[in-house]
Amino acid sequence: MTDAHLSPRNIPDRLQGRGARILKSWESLLLAVAIAIFLGNSLASPYFLDPWNLSDATFNFTEKAMIAFAMALVIISGEIDLSVASIIALASTAMGYAVQLGVDTPALVAIGLGVGLVCGMVNGLLITGLGLPSIVVTIGTMSLFRGLSFIVLGDQAFTGYPESFAWFGQGYVWWVFSFEFTLFVLLAILYGVLLHKTNFGRAVYAIGNNQTAALFSGVRVARVKFILFLLTGLMAGLASICLTSRLGSTRPSIALGWELEVVTMVVLGGVNILGGSGTIPGVVLAALIMGMVTFGFGLLNVPGIVMSIFIGLLLISVIALPILWQRARRRLAH
């Protein structure tokens, strides 16, 4: 401590070591929940602990999780994007349309990603350019984007995707590791680094905690938000490629209602819906939890809606319990 003389009091960098911080974090709570669910599932069904079955189960969440990563950043910055599921539909419709024109797989991928980007750009321009509230804008574009696919498709479906296109949703990279799952892992790392290790990620947190102060501090608020909506659109495009490939067909009702599931995943992952806090590991764990709950209940042939009750209760209670716990502690202290 060479500069100790500068200050009458030497302020340490951190009070707690890394271990203590991790132990007290939301993520460790989620990890505990995830492990409990994993154990519960293994006990409840003899089919759960089978590598191929587990691999199949990952399809329940990988596409949603891809979007959830970008959505986490959007929500941390204090905004929300409810149009993601509709972007999937529009991107899928565009790809299906292109197939009719005889386009090959690489071009299809480009079209899926491109439509996602354009949709994200529309959201971004409306929100950051005109300064409109994101929740309303994306409710609007949610109808608009899916509405466009309905206009194109009506009650029809696009099928006939090229053989090679099937790989994105049905292919395996190695052994039981599907392309989607591998992509999920790669994106988790990518977004983790982006949010937690870069200046950009820091700016996202700053905007979410106090947008005005961030602006005064020289953060380019509008630009960062614009990029976030672009990223979300891009991820929705990517998810659209995977889902379309997995289904092998496009209907305008594809991925209906996914936006709320993605938001649930993000909030369950410990991201504050009001912005300012949250982590990618949390979202990853939430994705795993939601995937395992769906799969575990599915193995017991429990209807999907019962799972959603469970997820709904989980969502409210993981937020309510810490609050109640703190209150109880304060009352005891008095």
Added chain:
Amino acid sequence: MKPAITLEGISKSFPGVRALSDVSLALYPGSVTALVGENGAGKSTLVKILTGIYQPDAGVIRVAEEETTFPTALAAARAGVTAIHQETVLFDELSVAENIFLGHAPRNRFGFIDWKKLNADARALLHRAGADFDPTIRLRDLGIARKHLVAIARALSVDARVVIMDEPTAALSHKEIHELYALIERLKADGKAILFISHKFDEIFRIADRYTVFRDGTMVGEGLIADVSQDDLVRMMVGRAVGSVYPKKEVAIGEPVLTVSGYRHPTEFEDINFELRRGEILGFYGLVGAGRSEFMQSLIGITRPSAGAVKLDGQVLVIRSPAEAIRAGIVYVPEERGRQGAIIGMPIFQNVTLPSLSHTSRSGFLKLANEFALAREYTSRLDLRAASLDQDVGTLSGGNQQKVVIAKWLATKPKVIILDEPTKGIDIGSKAAVHAFMSELAAEGLSVIMVSSEIPEIMGMSDRVIVMREGRIAGRFERAELTAETLVRAAAGIETQSNGRAA
């Protein structure tokens, strides 16, 4: 005479701040009591306790000698205590009449709000407050002065025995102030007890009958106005003679660094021209709402001026965003610390390094070691008190938060630093630290603009002073010709005795 209301042994603490300790106060019917004290002395806190917004930690309130408590704002109003609060606590989207009566609107016999009566009553109340405008228009369409009149009318809408006014004249013009004085006279005649809070001594001596002085949350003196002089009051407020405490260093003022010419904005300010020199501390004085903050924010690209030019070191600059301002070397320490300065929810070190990330990081990736080093360097120079650098700034006391905010901007190594009310709401010790630091910066060759509404601070720290009034420059003064009176006259627009060179 029996007091209308008495407070005994009231204490109130906030996390990290003891706002009031063991203060007592009595208000008498038909008499105006002036409450004076420096910023942060605890005056507004007392008002909030009297009106049921805050609950005291200790102490008793007696209304007409009867012990009582005010658990809610409504309870206080029922007991006959009403207040014009310092912050405007009004609703932009509601009509003027409704703002006046929200919470106690007149009802008809079915229990529904009687709009006809409400509007008529509102008109009458506005008239009593000296304002004759239509009470059915929406509040957002009013200027700040009229909003204050609405707040006054709201206070009158309760049949009160105690009327509290927390800096009611801060945003009023000359004419409206005189109408307020007349109103206070009438209230006095009606036998109301009035608590009047103001930083303006002339009006205190004009309308108050009694005084109470607060310093750092304690009561340090009270008595009849007739028995004291202005100097006595100031000495009680500050605890020492003013003028000697400011650690202003004499610095050789250098060449012009920043030149602003012809700055104007459609509604906020116009005709702003001045030069800032190396090593200089340029004070900007004015009443609240004079438009100083707005002008300063246009300098860093928050708002866009409609005309005007800025030169930094002789080079013409176009600044479109704070990011560009920071890169050019102009930084602004904002007035509203909570909203524009500190990023509550983020650790101290991240607050400090936010505008400097491009220096501490490598190709866009964070380097935590560099960040901690930078944060430690600047926070320790400002004598920050904190448990650790990764503590949330929200857990710090106001003064320490302000230090973090100042450190944040200094860490960008600017050429020009604009401090908007840098010591607002911080304690005397921290204030001294900030002042000392400001002096040191100027001595190092930095150019400082200091916006302040505190005359002692302006007088103690500035090399030169520019006074703004209603969006225009109303006077310029060299250090040698500064007196409190000339500043006040220029700020309030009283032209009788033109000491300053009016612009």
Added chain:
Amino acid sequence: MMAKLLKNREILLVVAIVALVALIALRFPAFVTPASFARVYNDTSILIILALGQMAVILTRCIDLSMAANLALSGMVAAMLNNAFPGLPIPLVILAAMALGCVLGMINGTLVWKLNIPPIVVTLGTLTIYRGLIFLLTDGKWINAHEMSDAFKALPRLDLVGLPVLSWLSLLMIALMFLVMSRTPLGRAFYAVGGNPHAAVYTGIDVGRTRFFAYCLSGTLAGLSGYLWVSRYAVAYVDIAAGFELDIIAACVIGGISIAGGIGSVAGAVLGALFLGVIKNALPVINISPFAQMAISGTVIIIAVAVNARAEKRKGRVILRKAEAV
């Protein structure tokens, strides 16, 4: 004068609706008959009632995503009640649906008030829970027309002076809400809490409790709508009105109710709902593919927010004296 009128959101909406109807009339003149208007109004009645409840919640700076799920659950319970006790007077069934709706709203309100959980998270959670409860209650089974008593199905259709009871009920709700919003302290508190929660405390308003009451109101109206929906379409199942929450919010947004709270009116909510209703009813009539409806309402929502946001935009503070005079 004209410019000032056009600044008024409600009048702008009326103009938009009239223009829309005129446009439809060009292609299908029969749309512009009293009978046709009455039919469109009747068809929009439920959306209007729901939009009124959502309006109260949005005014307090909250949001209720669970309204459609609440409707479905209350409606199902009303149908089950009727099915189990066909003799039970229908007003009692309606009261039961409203009471249940109110309780569901109170659950939302309590979580928002006492635990301070963000409204969007609360209602996102209860949205799935309420719908799931229907499934648990019924095992997913439908209640069909033949399982409902005739009285149960007849009430909303009953013709009273030329309009069905359903329409009268929505008119009654509009009148009641108008009274509540403009003439009661609670209604004004909704505005105050959403407009400036911090200042509301100074006027003696309990912010959390006011929000709680807003949720009670939206819940009660959802409960009423539950009965109306189920009896009108003569069927109850888990998925009724699925996704309708977004239509409700869209109606409010089109009606100029600011999602940031504090701004909006009963007339706005009603007109917003009517606007959507006219579009919904007109499309099949004028032979625009029903598939275009979604894109159209999306575009309308975006235009509506953009217009409203422009009207609300602050032009900076007026400090210069001459500027204030203008």
Added chain:
Amino acid sequence: ENKKIALVVKALGIGFFEAANKGAQEAAKELGDVDVIYTGPTSTTAEGQIEVINSLIAQKVDAIAVSANDTDALVPALKKAMDRGIKVISWDSGVAKEGRLMHLNPSSSPLIGNMIIKLAADNLPEGGDVAVLSASATATNQNTWIAEMKKVQGNYKGINVVATVYGDDLADKSYRETQGLIQSYPNLKAIIAPTSVGIVAAAQAVTDAGKIGQINVTGLGLPSEMAGHVKSGASKSFAIWNPIDLGYSATMIAYDLIGGAEAKPGAELKMGRMGTVKLDDNNEGAMADPFVYDASNVEEFAKIF
């Protein structure tokens, strides 16, 4: 060890499928060594059905009999099931050929297409305008029947199909679409709704519009749901096959396939008390003729399904 046969339906809770389950359970009882898993998503989406199918694959069921929400989207999942040795058939609403061993039509599509227009025409001796209210855009069978119906339209003189609208198998949407039809076509004489949700909603809308006697609602519906409307006169007659028989037959066929029977063009598969089904070139077979219900018999069948 009992054989596990999964009966996957479009969505849980729909009366038609509940009845099919009854038939499946009947078949299981008859066979003795079969467990029927009755399952499906809670709303009619392909994604939901895929999740259900994935968990059935994981449970290593012996056969899956599915009524599909989407012809194509289920194919990859079902292919995977077949790769893992599961016998997959579709019934009621089929999947594309690659995704199943065989498809059991409740009746032959031409028969149904003919039946629905015949029901309308029988009550319109002078002919007139009729409209079609179809189900969800993603359902396959309705579109096939309507196509078949249009093929034979010429046989019915004076019958004029003026529009086809979609109620998405949602009660409220079907209701509103019917209202739109009544408005747009003042001379409408009949509405054909080949969907059990749509026909009820259409009958309700016709009743509410006071058009009983002027507009006849017909198509495919469940006796229990339609009994009231037949009584009121909103619907003179309608048709349906017996869903109990359908569930029963699907289970029986699945069992036959598990037992080693091969599904190939020309093959005959056993359906217990329903006899056998003969597969065509597409590996599709029809169970039986649709059955017509009217005022004379609807009450009796309303008690059953």
